[in-house]
Structures are given as structure tokens and as C-alpha cells.
Amino acid sequence: MLEGQRTDPQGSPIMLSDTSAPIIQATLPVVGAHIQEIAGRFYEHMFAGRPELLDGLFNRGNQADGRQQQALAGSVAAFATHLVERPDQPLDHLVSRISHKHVALGLAPEQYQVVHDNLMWAIVDVLGEAVTPEVAAAWDEVYWLFANVLINKERGLYDAIGLSPDTVWRRWRVAEKVQETEDVVTFVVERIDPREVKPSLPGQYVSLRALMPDGIHQSRQYSLTRADDGEHRQFAVKRVHGGNAPDGEVSNLLHREVHVGDEVVLSAPFGDVVLEYSDRPVVFASAGIGITPMAGMLSHLVKSGSTRKVRLLHADDAPGTFALRRQVEEDLARLPHASMDVWFLEPSAAAAASGSAGPEAVERERAGLMDVDEVDLPADAEYYLCGPLAFMQSVRSALIGRGVRPQDIQYEVFGPDLWLADFQ
Structure with missing residues (x-):
């Protein structure tokens, strides 16, 4: 003791x-x-x-x-x-x-x-x-x-999970590196460590430990964006601009210097914002790179053959900055009761003219900031939020204003939690 x-x-x-x-x-x-x-x-x-x-x-x-x-x-x-x-x-x-x-x-x-x-x-x-x-x-x-x-x-x-502080880490090899947008890259890594790995739950993240040029290791957390298949894991990294500044040193190193065939060190998956297994409708509300845990949850829903009613609300700068959009739309199409609404600060020309665009899974593409009052929300739904703090504060307040119970709203914060909304 x-x-x-x-x-x-x-x-x-x-x-x-x-x-x-x-x-x-x-x-x-x-x-x-x-x-x-x-x-x-x-x-x-x-x-x-x-x-x-x-x-x-x-x-x-x-x-x-x-x-x-x-x-x-x-x-x-x-x-x-x-x-x-x-x-x-x-x-x-x-x-x-x-x-x-x-x-x-x-x-x-x-x-x-x-x-x-x-x-x-x-x-x-x-x-x-x-x-x-x-x-x-x-x-x-x-x-x-x-x-x-x-x-x-x-x-x-x-x-x-039968691990200790010294054994949570495993080495993985990069099998694919996909440029999602100008600033977002997806890494698909394959298992090379023969020891057992803990399957991830929908919404969890892993830590990546990187050796920096000055000899110091730095760790960052990245949401898993696809359900595990036993041999591979997938996560997306948004480059933080600032060159070698401390707040962007790991993302820039991963974008510039980590390629197919290289090895990375990842922790076991953790995270307390995990999709509940239930039959209730589920609403995901994300902005920017906050799409990553939502993509992971959608992938798990597809893998499990879920028939839940699913609504994805996403906000981004423009269609070209919407990371993982193809994967998300493909997964929504595989779910029997799923749809997506998107908001862009700079919408596509077609969407700006017509008010809607995209595949069938996209009900409407809107201009401006996300406004949940513009959409019909399913009764008795569970809600998951991820994105910039101001975005989540605004959406959570709007949902509570519409009668959603606070206990039905979970949120994921990237980095230190400066909000602690669930504790207030």
C-alpha cells in the first residue's frame, strides 16, 4: 500500500x-x-x-x-x-x-x-x-x-485484460497508409506480436508511442476507426500544423516518416465512451476529426448485423475535409435503418443550390454550423458526441433543451478533458 x-x-x-x-x-x-x-x-x-x-x-x-x-x-x-x-x-x-x-x-x-x-x-x-x-x-x-x-x-x-503497466504495449506493422484528406491519414496495421491482443470495443482508442528526433518518446491516443478482424487495427491521424512544435510533433512525424512496412508501438485498446449494446436508436453527432470514434462504432454495428435505427449528424469545413466519408457512407448503406445529415461551412456547389446532395444515405447536406433543431430525432435514443469542445457544448445543450436526458448523452474528448460535463 x-x-x-x-x-x-x-x-x-x-x-x-x-x-x-x-x-x-x-x-x-x-x-x-x-x-x-x-x-x-x-x-x-x-x-x-x-x-x-x-x-x-x-x-x-x-x-x-x-x-x-x-x-x-x-x-x-x-x-x-x-x-x-x-x-x-x-x-x-x-x-x-x-x-x-x-x-x-x-x-x-x-x-x-x-x-x-x-x-x-x-x-x-x-x-x-x-x-x-x-x-x-x-x-x-x-x-x-x-x-x-x-x-x-x-x-x-x-x-x-491480464496485462500490467509494462505489458500493455505491442508492436504492429503498417500494412496500409491511406490519404483520407489533405490533413488526415488512415493507418492500417497488422499484428506481428504473437502474444494475445485484447479485442477493441466500439468507440475505444489506442495509445501510439513514437520516438521523437531528440530521443524522447511521446504518446498520443487515436480512436480505432474500424472493428478489429483479429489481425489488423485501423486508426486515423489528423496532422496538427506547426511543424515540430510540441502540440503537433507526433502527428507530423507519422504523416511524414511512417510508411508501409514500418513498425509502430500501440497500447491495448481503452476508453470509457463505448457504444451500448441495446436495441435503442442511436444518434452520432461529430465535427471534423471527431468522426473517428463514430466510424469505429458504425463499423462494429455493421459487423454485428445490427438492425438499430442509426442517425449520423456530421459537421465539417467542406466536403474535401470530411475524413473517412467513403467508409462511413458504405457502412451506413449496409445498415437497414441508417441515415446521415451533414453541415459544411463551404458546401459543394450542387448542395448549396439544391439543399441536398450525395448518396441515398445522406438525407441532406446543409450550409453553416450544425443545428440539431433542423432534424427529426428518434425517440428514446442514445447519443454520442465527438468534436471540438465548443461544438459538443452547443450540441449537448441543444439536445437537453429538446428533452434528452443528460445520462443518454456520452461524449469523447480528444486530449485532457477540460469540460467534465458529466461531473457537473
Whole structure:
């Protein structure tokens, strides 16, 4: 057991001790007001002392643009607020999302102690004398309550597939490289590792670990865009412009330097936004590269011979930037009750003139931003969203405004979750 670790059984209410609860309640406004600064100092201090953590585990692109600091701050603040205001409510969404990200990177339990030591240092560094021994002990308890829940969840995820932080990785060979659009490439990889691989679930992603020119490994997550056939996996990579800037270094390397016959290192598939197996209608709403998990879910529906009613709503810049469109339309055509509506900021000339275009699976091609109020939605449907944060916030609000229950809406965030909508 890690030093300071609490042993609350997984699934039971997570509650602060009677000693710590009033201290956290009193200091939460101050810590919350400075949590972004604390997170920034935490990462700065940790990487100064442990630079090896940037080699394969932490995404330096997210560090460079501040998203990782923002996500950590949001998670800690949300968890502490939960302990004070809603201790009897479950933490499933927050814990599941973070845990799947962690195991997809091979995070080990002992690394939580490293995080603890640097985070507590940062709290004292920022707040100074306000952090009395009693305050430090209370926030120490908050940290280990959170860490213990994550450790238990992650241990369960590893155990479920019979792997460990050191064995989640496999080598695959690139069998095909397909230019989908100017900025999106599909990679089809074939199995070369004789060890058993875990089948993916519809909507899951894998981590890809790449060796960068400076000798540092960097990992990025990519949604699987087609159901596994046992020997192959498929994912799409959108190039992030910026050359060798940290936020685009992996995508640019994959586009420029990884070709058919090369080998790549992928994790086992993970991800908590997974298509539910039911007979209910399903609506997918995506924008841009957010089509990737939707393509994977559609592929699984086709493979399983599903007869569910399926509605795909997709928004993009123009027809030429709609990645995986041919695959998506072919899969929709194979489903007996499926259709698609698309919105383009720059629609094709024919669509702009007529208001509709494309194959039979496409009911209507519209100009402008997606507006779900323009379409009829099936009753009692499940909804899956993926795309830029502002897009998902807008669509989710519109759906709730139309009477869709929040629990019927799942969303996938690429990178750190800066929204935490399911936890609010």
C-alpha cells in the first residue's frame, strides 16, 4: 500500500474524515482560486526533478499549451468540491475517464507517490504560511482519497485484460497508409506480436508511442476507426500544423516518416465512451476529426448485423475535409435503418443550390454550423458526441433543451478533458 493511502472500498461513498471536512470546506475557495497556479508550479517542479517522466508518459504538447495543467486543476477542484458538497453521489464519470487515459499510457501505482510529493510541494509554494500542518494534512487526505479510487479502478482495468503497466504495449506493422484528406491519414496495421491482443470495443482508442528526433518518446491516443478482424487495427491521424512544435510533433512525424512496412508501438485498446449494446436508436453527432470514434462504432454495428435505427449528424469545413466519408457512407448503406445529415461551412456547389446532395444515405447536406433543431430525432435514443469542445457544448445543450436526458448523452474528448460535463 502506498504511504498515506486510504482504503475506502471501490464503489462505496467517498467521504472525508470529520477532522478534514471542515478544513477543506473552509480552504476550498482559496485553493480553488489558486489551483491553476498550483498545477503549473506542480508540473514545473516535477519535471525539473524527474525529467524522465516526459519520456513516454506525459504529453509535452499538452504541457506547452497549458491544457494538462488546466485539466489537473479542474479534476482536483471538482473532486474536492464533490467531497464537500456531494459525498453521497458516485464519481463514476470522472474516475472512469481519467483511469482509462492512465492505463492507456501504462501508468503504474507507484507513480502516484511522485505526483503527491510534487503537488503538495506546489500547494505550499503557492499558498505559503496559509498551509498550516492541519491544512496540509486535510489536503493530503483529499489527494489520497482521489488517488486510491484511481489506483483501484486502474488495477481493475489492467486485471480485466491480464496485462500490467509494462505489458500493455505491442508492436504492429503498417500494412496500409491511406490519404483520407489533405490533413488526415488512415493507418492500417497488422499484428506481428504473437502474444494475445485484447479485442477493441466500439468507440475505444489506442495509445501510439513514437520516438521523437531528440530521443524522447511521446504518446498520443487515436480512436480505432474500424472493428478489429483479429489481425489488423485501423486508426486515423489528423496532422496538427506547426511543424515540430510540441502540440503537433507526433502527428507530423507519422504523416511524414511512417510508411508501409514500418513498425509502430500501440497500447491495448481503452476508453470509457463505448457504444451500448441495446436495441435503442442511436444518434452520432461529430465535427471534423471527431468522426473517428463514430466510424469505429458504425463499423462494429455493421459487423454485428445490427438492425438499430442509426442517425449520423456530421459537421465539417467542406466536403474535401470530411475524413473517412467513403467508409462511413458504405457502412451506413449496409445498415437497414441508417441515415446521415451533414453541415459544411463551404458546401459543394450542387448542395448549396439544391439543399441536398450525395448518396441515398445522406438525407441532406446543409450550409453553416450544425443545428440539431433542423432534424427529426428518434425517440428514446442514445447519443454520442465527438468534436471540438465548443461544438459538443452547443450540441449537448441543444439536445437537453429538446428533452434528452443528460445520462443518454456520452461524449469523447480528444486530449485532457477540460469540460467534465458529466461531473457537473
